Amino acid sequence: MTDDKDVLRDVWFGRIPTCFTLYQDEITEREAEPYYLLLPRISYLTLVTDKVKKHFQKVMRQEEVSEIWFEYEGTPLKWHYPIGLLFDLHASNTALPWSITVHFKNFPEKDLLHCHSKDVIEAHFMACIKEADALKHKSQVINEMQKKDHKQLWMGLQNDKFEQFWAINRKLMEYPPEENGFRYIPFRIYQ
């Protein structure tokens, strides 16, 4: 793993320049300026857009604001997909910055999972990690870790702390010397 550290860092620090615009039908008290942000490819929309939410809520009335959701060219964006995946699926052939529309009304119940708190994102992220380890190590490595290790993995992602994250993740990426590799290599294909 140490040989791959450069690759690991490049993957971790990948960013997509994004322009957030408020949906035109949202009711505002004054004009909403677009908001620009570099989004981490490996993170999740609802984890990294607190500033976006605050920016647009400043020009809206309290009662007009409910759960935030994002859309690209009419398609609701699934926050539970990593940002890099969303970009590659929807907008990889278009010019940067990526233009995302922000909504606070008419949450699309049939398309998107709800995300009322960071706990939801943490639960989703940890479920993915656990399922991957079920394939790699029959869940042995993840189950042997203490709760604080799980927390450190999550906090590393949430706070963009490469070293903190990989201090724990490297254990999930090891295999016992007597084995030639993982039992199965987990990957997901999206189209």
Next chain:
Amino acid sequence: QEPPDDSEAAGVRSAEEVIRYEYHVLYSSSYQVPVLYFRACFLDGRPLTLDEIWGSVHASYQARLQEGPWDTITQQEHPILGQPFFVLHPCRTNEFISAVLRGSQGQHRQTNYITLWLSTVGPVVGLNLPLSYAKLAPEQSTDADLL
């Protein structure tokens, strides 16, 4: 004063109290167990929130739910339909299923895995299997007792 007629009293609130559940049984290749996916809406079409789903878990299972709600029932994307469903997490399925299977094998009893699994997990989320399922004849196999 006469007590209110039950059906009448229920009728006043029934539009918001009646919940329509839809259950799907899927297979998790990663955990190699069946998984229960479900959706729930009120009659007016409003879907239940995660909090409402947690609240509707049968009283017998509330203690277990409170120990780790995020490990038990969450909203996830249906792997085939791509739509939001609630899911009863499969992580612990193997633990209790193997215990029961060991017991029934010891008595040389035929078991239908799905009936066994669904009758155990279903009630947690409102799906009560009629007892008639227990009488379903499993496939007859003379080899079964030798396993």
